[in-house]
Amino acid sequence: MNVTVHGDSAVPPFEQVRAQLAQQINDGTLAVGTKLPTVRALAAELGIAANTAARAYRELESAGMIDTRGRSGTFVSSSGDRSRLQAAEHAAEYARAVDGLGIDREEALAIVRAALDV
Numbered sequence: 579m580n581v582t583v584h585g586d587s588a589v590p591p592f593e594q595v596r597a598q599l600a601q602q603i604n605d606g607t608l609a610v611g612t613k614l615p616t617v618r619a620l621a622a623e624l625g626i627a628a629n630t631a632a633r634a635y636r637e638l639e640s641a642g643m644i645d646t647r648g649r650s651g652t653f654v655s656s657s658g659d660r661s662r663l664q665a666a667e668h669a670a671e672y673a674r675a676v677d678g679l680g681i682d683r684e685e686a687l688a689i690v691r692a693a694l695d696v
Contacts, residue, residue: 579608579615583624591626595634603643603654612654614644 581598583591602608614635615623621631635652638644641664642657676686 579612581620581624583626591624592630592633592637595620595624595626595631596637599634599638600641600643603638608654610654610656614652614654616651 579599579602581595583594585591587594589597599608599614608614614620617631617635618628620635621628624631635644635646639646639652643655644652645655646652672690673686676683676689681689
């Protein structure tokens with residue numbers, strides 16, 4: 579697991595951690611079943627508050643990418659590979675919504691690009 583937090587970034591630290599872990603889960607760097615560090619260990623390693631690390635884990639858990647198994651620890655979930663399917667489903671919903679609003683495809687893509695740059 580390779581995660582870095584940049585204090586000078588406009589992106590909040592929890593989101594930097596969440597995004598990097600999600601990327602590593604999606605690309606297979608963190609395989610299904612991999613045990614992740616405890617919240618406190620991750621926070622200490624990255625020099626962030628424990629609540630910040632906990633929020634990143636909560637967001638990943640709510641997305642189905644990791645599972646917390648009580649005292650056993652936190653692990654990469656087997657359902658984590660569904661994230662791309664979920665993203666495609668949300669993209670299809672977005673396409674239907676912008677069609678219903680009468681927004682053309684180029685403008686809809688520009689809206690998505692702007693949202694991704696935030």
